Amino acid sequence: MIKPRVVITGVAGFIGSNLADFLINRGYQVVGLDNLAYGMESQIPVAVEFHKIDITDIKIVNYIQPRDVIFHLAAKNCINDCQQDPVDTAFNNVYGSVCLFEAAVKKQAKKVIYAESSALYEGSTLLPTPEAEVKPESFYSVSKYSEMMFAKAYAKHYGLCTTALRYFCVYGPRQDYRRTIPPVMSAFIIKLLRKEKPIIYGTGNRRRDFIHVDDVNEFHLQCIDNEKTNGEVYNLGSGENYSVKEIYQAIAKKLNSQTQPEYKPALPGEAEITLADITKAKSLGWQPNTSLEQGLQGLINYYQETGIPWKISMS
Ligand SMILES: NC(=O)c1ccc[n+]([C@@H]2O[C@H](COP(=O)([O-])OP(=O)(O)OC[C@H]3O[C@@H](n4cnc5c(N)ncnc54)[C@H](O)[C@@H]3O)[C@@H](O)[C@H]2O)c1
Structure with missing residues (x-):
């Protein structure tokens, strides 16, 4: 089968740069678009044809x-x-x-696979959460809900082919550790490697469904190749969850650290528990293969090998 050309928006970010690597290694031609507001150009694989552009710029159609x-x-x-x-x-x-x-409609793109989020379930108490249970509350999740409704309208009125991916907590190398509140795993590893006190917001009892970016990328391939994914939405999680405290303890144990975390007030707009019902994604033959143990070790190795913890300033 001839491989289609793939365009990735957000290619300089965490999931985008990992996806670009993954596809290039499998022989795809990849065009990457990013305004570099959060992502880093140094993370974009060299084989990517990169264009610095904002998705709000109508010239995006040219790419x-x-x-x-x-x-x-x-x-x-x-x-x-x-x-x-x-x-x-x-x-x-x-x-x-x-x-x-x-732009995708104007240029008759084959399909748009776009990122939704488990944040769409933040008002729900149904666990594990299936795709039908949508209850957005925070501004972020409301924006993802609006994106979803526009995608549906483009599908209905202009025939745009889409697949929506509801990512849970995706983790792995190149997470954006520079953001105001960095992702927990990276924040804990960086601070402990620097012999500083990591911060836990709230009691540490909030539970999250973590999924490794390599497992997510295996599903991305299905979205390119498998027509059954057209017009569908999929939860992408591991189907297991861990408390923030458990993640902290697992990392501290691996780093042989006795450092106690500092507790700060809980952050607003975050769900207490996330847990994905991944029955639908699994029905395509996909399943997560990276254990938490392997994933955490890989992330620790990444930070040790790149030396990032010692090169950056972090709040
Ligand atoms: N990482 C997760 O756990 C997770 C969970 C749920 C949903 N998501 C969604 O997955 C997608 C990718 O997430 P990520 O973790 O890789 O985020 P990220 O912040 O690492 O990457 C996003 C990229 O988009 C770029 N960008 C932002 N606004 C832009 C604009 N207006 N024009 C052009 N480029 C712009 C940023 O510079 C950055 O490189 C996002 O849509 C996010 O909402 C991620």
Whole structure:
């Protein structure tokens, strides 16, 4: 089968840069778009044809060709930052996504695979949570909900082919550790390697479904190749969850650290528990293969090998 050209928005970010690597290693031609607001150019694999552009710029249409498969990952996605600035959140995540859908229709792209979020379930108490249970509350999740509704409208009225991916807590190398509130695993590893006190917001009892980026990438391949994914939405989690405290203890044990974390007030706009019902994704033959043990060790190795903890300033 001839491989389609793949366009990735948000290619300089965590999931986008890992996806670009993964696809290039499998022989795909990859075009990457990013405004570098959060991502880093140094993370983009050299084989990617990179263009620095904002998805809200209508010139984005010039970078899409007929039959392209587009992964739309660019977004403002630190929940805390989104709570502080709903206008910018809507501009990037809603208006920006509509510009991208419009460009995809104009250029007759084959399909758009776009990022939703488990944050869409934050008002629900049903666990594990199936795809039908959508209850957004924070500005970030409302922006993802709006993106979803626009995608549905583009599908209905203009025939746009889409697949929506509801990522739970994706982790792995290149997580954005520079954001105001960095992802827990990276934050804990960096601080402990620096012999500093990591911060736990709230009691540490909030539970999260973590999924390794390599497992997510295996599902991305299905979205390119498997027509059954057209028009569908999938939860991408591991189907298991761990408390923030448990993650802290697992990392501290691996690093042989006795350092006690510092506790700060819980962050607003975050769910107490996330746990994905992954029955639907598994029905395609996919399943997560990276254990928490392997994933954490890989992340620790990444930070030790790159020396990032000693090169950056972090709050
Ligand atoms: N990482 C997770 O655990 C997770 C969970 C749920 C949903 N998601 C979603 O997955 C997608 C990718 O997440 P990530 O963790 O890789 O985030 P990230 O912040 O690492 O990457 C996002 C990238 O998008 C770029 N970007 C932001 N606004 C842009 C704009 N207006 N124009 C062009 N580029 C822009 C940033 O510079 C960055 O490189 C996002 O849509 C996010 O909401 C991620």
